Structure formats: structure tokens, C-alpha cells
Amino acid sequence: METKPWHRHYDYNVPTTIRYPRLPIHELxxxxxxxxxxxxxxxxxxTEMTFWELRQQVLRMANALGALGIKKGDRVGIHLPNCPQYPIAYYAVLSLGAIIVNINPMYTPDELKLIVGSTGLTTLITFDMVLPNIRALCKAVAIPRVIVTKVTDYIKGLGVSTAASLDLEKGWHHFSTLLExxxxxxFPRVQVSPEDPALIQFTGGTTGIPKGAVLTHANVITATFICALWGNPTIHLTPxxxxxxVAVLPYFHVYGNIVVMNWGMFSCATQIQIPRFNIDEVMNLLANFKEITFFPAVPTMINAVINHPKAAELDLAKRLGLLNSGGAPMxxxxxxxxxxxxxxxSEGYGLSESTSLGITNPVLGLKKVGSIGIPIIDNDVRLVDLQEGKTDVPQGEPGEIIMKGPLMMKExxxxxxxxAGQLKDGWLYTGDIAIQDEDGYFFIVDRKKDMIIAGGFNIYPREIDEVLFQHPKIQEAVSVGIADKYRGETVKAFxxxxxxxxxxxxxxxxxxxEKLAAYKVPKLVEFRDSLPKSAIGKILRKVLRAEEEAKRKG
Known part of the structure; x- marks a missing residue:
């Protein structure tokens, strides 16, 4: 990549370009x-599992899945929280050349049905606590193979479940039994090339219907190497x-997948797995570790951790090497x-479509308050006019962020x-509006028009609106993100x-x-006689948002 103005702000041992190995993800x-x-x-x-034990379990699971008939190109849903079964399944599926569909365990049967239908899922790897949802799902759509585990099966002293103890349906498979x-x-003899699809990461569409970003093996290897080398200024000091x-960011989310799990493999780091964010549980777990090299999180988590009564007694600053924030502004x-x-x-910006990375702040170098930072290694970024998206805007003027480089999704x-709407000549059109200052630092001034970011989760209001409209008593409805001290934003329905x-x-x-994952459910409801509308009758979300903002300030 040619020299860019922002390269001068890179930390002392961070390269401006990388020679990426032509390596499939599972070989990490x-x-x-x-x-x-x-x-x-x-x-x-x-309960600990060594790298060698993990490798053995991955290969045994790959052979078990291969024997069930899973082959290259098949879509396999991983529907698990952070637990040992996730990386075992993940690297096993990839080593067969199959494509992982990452699925949020909080999804309802309706949301799952949409994903299963659009990807043609042939296998679903799921867990005990969501079986009622999976039974409901399997009545609505046919999934040839269902594999079930119990989350606690990998905690010593709690025993291992069986197909009988979980009361599995006839023909379903038990995770631990398959391994045994x-x-x-x-090693499976399957040829996997860097250009092959590896993951389908669902993200909200402009219509509110989720879109599956296809990330290749090359995308994920690129992101893992960039993430590791960007953290070099301080992390290399820890052998x-x-x-x-800390593995509390969900693996099913692109941020946790790259910045926690794959980073952890490449960096030879122990992953402290936490299946859900409960602040007291997290603080108790942190107390068991004298040092933690890397803690990637979202602002909601960081806020809860650093303001917890135990933060001072744990001497957090001495324990934590590097804290990384993403998913929402800090x-x-x-x-x-x-x-x-x-x-x-460090704080950064990225999307599912850019394999989680894009623009970020140097670890040691210049940071600017309110800035998302500078383009990351091998990533080219432009700000273009908001009308046609072709002309670069002058410095200091708002423009749409477009990005190009080896991190961008396949399709x-x-x-x-x-x-076609988001990838043009290799440039990814993000829909996010920013300005760039004289040092090349980027500042977000607006977001994808209506998206709500609550606790690091992206919520698309259209999806909530459609559920509200299903209620027999409702004539009109619109959902809006309003400021929330703890979650960043929360959902309010009018x-x-x-x-x-x-x-x-x-x-x-x-x-x-009943119809939405818990984080999407409105927390506040306001009944009105009418809603503000444009001349053509379109409900004006922005007017309601401005009213809420004025209330908060007033």
C-alpha cells in the first residue's frame, strides 16, 4: 500500500502493510x-483446556462431523454462548471447508427461521438452555442435523449430560457423544483456499431484514494479523x-470472533470465557487473575467494570494490560x-462487512477525544459526497465513510x-458520516440513519416497528433510540x-x-394521539428523537 498521510501516526513497531500468509483460519x-x-x-x-487438548478435540469433532456428512460449502449454524464447545465446533467446521453461520443465542424462533431459511442451513449446533426455541423452530423448518450440548459439560465436577438427560428428539445428536x-x-483432507467463504455474519439491512455478510478465510486471517500487530506496542512486552x-464479547459477533477468539489463538493467549455479562460474576472472575493482557469490550461493559465498588480493591489498572472499546462511541x-x-x-470503528476492523486509535500514539482514530493497516478510507458518493469532500466537511482493502467482505x-448497493469498485459504502481533521483523524458526526446501538448491540428500528404493527390494537408505531446512561441508547416505542x-x-x-430478542424489546412506551409526519406521510423518527433529546437537556 502506498504511503498515506495517517501512517505517520502509527505506533513505533506497527507496520504500514503486512504480508499475510495464505492460511485457512483453522490452521491458526x-x-x-x-x-x-x-x-x-x-x-x-x-476448568482449563490446553492448546494441545483443544487441537485434539477440534480434529476429533471435525472427523465426527465429516462422518455425519458435512462437506465443503455446507452452511453450519453455531448457536452457542462463549464456552469451550464454541471454538471446538468453529475450527472443526472450518477444517471441513463448511461455512459457519454465526447465530445469536438470544434469537426467538421467528428470527431463527429467517436465518435458517435464507442460508439453507444443513446443520445446527446448539445448547440445552434454548431447546424450547429449537423444538419450535424444527417444527417450522427442516434442519437435517441438530447437535446439542449442555454448556456446563466442560466444567469439571458438574458431570457430562447425555442425549437421554437432555431429552433430545429422535435423530438429534449429542455433542460429547459425537466426540467420544x-x-x-x-487432519481432514479438504482443500480450503483463502478465497473460500468462512463465515456468514448477519447484520441489519436497509429494509430491516438482516443481511448475511460473507467473510472469507483471507478476510479473517487478515483481521487477526492486523489486530495482533496493532496491539504490539504494549502487548509484545508480555511474554x-x-x-x-477476557472472552466476554460474544464469539457469534464479528468483534468477539476476531478480536477475542482468533486473536487469542494467534497470540497464544488463554481465553477467560464468560458466557454472559453479569457485572458481579465478571468482577469475581477477574479477581482470580493477577494479570489480564487484553480486555476487548463495549462502553457499557467498561463503564460497569471501572465504576464497580470492587474496582479499587482489585487494583484493576495493575491487572489490565490493554482495554479495547468498540461497538459504540466511548x-x-x-x-x-x-x-x-x-x-x-484503544478505541476503534468497524463493521461486520469489514471483518470488525477499519479505523482505530493507536495504542501509544496521538489520541483525540471523540475521534475513532486513523485507518488501520492496509485499509484505505475516503469521505465522499452524500449525494452521489463519488467525489471526495474537502477536509473538515462531512462525508460518507467508504473503505477498501483486504478486510472488506466478499458479498x-x-x-x-x-x-451492489454497498460494494462499488471494491469500496464498501458504510452509510456512516464523518469528518476528517488536518491530522487525518476521523470523527463520526452521524450514523446509519436510524440505527440504535444499545449495550454494543446494533438494533434496527424497522424490525421492532414491524413487530409493533402486528399488535391488533396498534394503528401506528415507531421506535427510536434515546440516550441511556448505562446502555448508551435504549429503545422507546411511540x-x-x-x-x-x-x-x-x-x-x-x-x-x-415473545417476538424479539431481549435486547431489541422497547424499554419505554409512550401513547400518542398522532405521530409527526412528512409531507408525503412518512413518520419522522428524527423529530421524536429531537424531542427526547430536548427533554433530556431541559
Whole structure:
């Protein structure tokens, strides 16, 4: 890549370009398994699995899945929280050349049905706590293979479940039983090339219907190497024998997948697996570790951790090597608090379509308050006019962020229309509006028009609106993101009832709970006689958002 103005701000040992190995993702595991075979790869509530043990389990699972008929190009859904079974399944599926469909465990049967249908899923790997949803799903759509595990099966002392104890349907498979019946740790003889699809990461579409970003093996290897080398200024000071990473960001999300799991493999770091973010549980777990090399998180998590009563007694700054924030903007007060505590931190910007990375702040170098930073290694970024998206805007003027480089997705799965709308001549059109200052630092001034970011989750209001419109008493409805101290933003629904109807806030919320993942459910409901509309009758979300903002300030 030719020299760019922002390169001068890169940290002292961060390269401006990388020679990426032509390596499929699953071969990353070979690096720590050879270099540190007896080091813990995973720590799950105190139960450790070494890199060598993980390698053996991955290969045995790959052979078991191959024997079930899973082959190159098949779509395999991984529907698991952060637990040892996730990386075992992930690297096993990839080593067969199959494509992983990452699925949020919080999804309802309706949301799951949409994903299963659009990807032509042949296998679903899921877990005990969501079986009612999976049974409902399998009544609606045919999934040839369902494999079930119990999350606690990998915690010593809690025993291992069986197909009978989980009351599995006839023809379903049990995860641990499959492993036991597959003694072969032979490497599958499947040719996987860097250009082959590896992951389908679902992201909201402009229509509110999720789109599946197809990421290749090359995309994920590129992102893993960039992430590791960007963190070099401080992380290389911790020898691999002592490296660890907090794995609380979900692996099913592109951020957790790259910046936690694959980074952890390449960096030979022990992953401290936390299946859900409960602040007291997290603080108790952190207390068990004298040092933590890397803690990638979202602002909601960081806020909860650094303001927890135990933060001072745990001497967090001494334990934490590098804190990374993504998924939503980090408030200035929080940045200053991290600095005051003596914690190194970095903040960045990326999308599912850009394999989680894109623009970020140097670890040691110049950081600017409110800035998302500078383009990352091998990533070209332009700001173009908002009308046609062709002309670069003058410095300091707002423009749409477009990005080009080896991180950009291949396409949207089976969706040429959306692909053509967002990938033009290799440039990814993000829909995010930013300005660039004289040093080449980027500042987001607006976001994809209506998207709500709550606790790091992207929520598309259209999806909530469609659920609200299904309620028999509702005439008009619109959902809006409003400022929330803890989650960054939260969802508020504005509703006009049909003439003569009465409804309560609780009734609307409980209706939504049946049809939406918990983080998408409106937390507030306001009933109105009418909603603000444009000349052509379009409901004006921005007017409602401005009203809420004025209320908050007033």
C-alpha cells in the first residue's frame, strides 16, 4: 500500500502493510498448539483446556462431523454462548471447508427461521438452555442435523449430560457423544483456499431484514494479523506464556470472533470465557487473575467494570494490560477515567462487512477525544459526497465513510441487490458520516440513519416497528433510540392506538418479548394521539428523537 498521510501516526513497531500468509483460519490453532502445547487455551469457570487438548478435540469433532456428512460449502449454524464447545465446533467446521453461520443465542424462533431459511442451513449446533426455541423452530423448518450440548459439560465436577438427560428428539445428536465416538485426530483432507467463504455474519439491512455478510478465510486471517500487530506496542512486552484475554464479547459477533477468539489463538493467549455479562460474576472472575493482557469490550461493559465498588480493591489498572472499546462511541468522561486509573486503552470503528476492523486509535500514539482514530493497516478510507458518493469532500466537511482493502467482505449471502448497493469498485459504502481533521483523524458526526446501538448491540428500528404493527390494537408505531446512561441508547416505542382501544405499557412490552430478542424489546412506551409526519406521510423518527433529546437537556 502506498504511503498515506495517517501512517505517520502509527505506533513505533506497527507496520504500514503486512504480508499475510495464505492460511485457512483453522490452521491458526496449530501455532499455539506447537509453541505452547501445555498452556491453557481456555479457562471456563476455573476448568482449563490446553492448546494441545483443544487441537485434539477440534480434529476429533471435525472427523465426527465429516462422518455425519458435512462437506465443503455446507452452511453450519453455531448457536452457542462463549464456552469451550464454541471454538471446538468453529475450527472443526472450518477444517471441513463448511461455512459457519454465526447465530445469536438470544434469537426467538421467528428470527431463527429467517436465518435458517435464507442460508439453507444443513446443520445446527446448539445448547440445552434454548431447546424450547429449537423444538419450535424444527417444527417450522427442516434442519437435517441438530447437535446439542449442555454448556456446563466442560466444567469439571458438574458431570457430562447425555442425549437421554437432555431429552433430545429422535435423530438429534449429542455433542460429547459425537466426540467420544470419534477417536481419530487425523487432519481432514479438504482443500480450503483463502478465497473460500468462512463465515456468514448477519447484520441489519436497509429494509430491516438482516443481511448475511460473507467473510472469507483471507478476510479473517487478515483481521487477526492486523489486530495482533496493532496491539504490539504494549502487548509484545508480555511474554506469550503469560498472555490472556477476557472472552466476554460474544464469539457469534464479528468483534468477539476476531478480536477475542482468533486473536487469542494467534497470540497464544488463554481465553477467560464468560458466557454472559453479569457485572458481579465478571468482577469475581477477574479477581482470580493477577494479570489480564487484553480486555476487548463495549462502553457499557467498561463503564460497569471501572465504576464497580470492587474496582479499587482489585487494583484493576495493575491487572489490565490493554482495554479495547468498540461497538459504540466511548463517552469522554469514561476515556478520562481510564486515563486517571492508569489503564492503556484503544478505541476503534468497524463493521461486520469489514471483518470488525477499519479505523482505530493507536495504542501509544496521538489520541483525540471523540475521534475513532486513523485507518488501520492496509485499509484505505475516503469521505465522499452524500449525494452521489463519488467525489471526495474537502477536509473538515462531512462525508460518507467508504473503505477498501483486504478486510472488506466478499458479498452479502444470496443478495446481489444489497451487495451492489454497498460494494462499488471494491469500496464498501458504510452509510456512516464523518469528518476528517488536518491530522487525518476521523470523527463520526452521524450514523446509519436510524440505527440504535444499545449495550454494543446494533438494533434496527424497522424490525421492532414491524413487530409493533402486528399488535391488533396498534394503528401506528415507531421506535427510536434515546440516550441511556448505562446502555448508551435504549429503545422507546411511540404508539397510536386504533380508535376505542386501550393498552398498557406492560402489555406492549410483553407482546414484543415473545417476538424479539431481549435486547431489541422497547424499554419505554409512550401513547400518542398522532405521530409527526412528512409531507408525503412518512413518520419522522428524527423529530421524536429531537424531542427526547430536548427533554433530556431541559
Amino acid at each position: 490453532l496449530q501455532i499455539p498448539a506447537n509453541a505452547y502445547p501445555d498452556k491453557a487455551a481456555l479457562n471456563f469457570f476455573g 465416538g470419534s477417536p481419530s485426530a487425523r 506469550p506464556e503469560r498472555r490472556s484475554v 463517552p469522554v468522561e469514561m476515556i478520562e477515567q481510564c486515563r486517571d486509573m492508569g489503564i492503556f486503552f 452479502y449471502w444470496n443478495n446481489p441487490q444489497e451487495t 404508539i397510536v392506538l386504533k380508535p376505542g382501544e386501550k393498552a398498557t405499557e406492560e402489555e406492549i412490552i410483553s407482546f414484543c418479548k
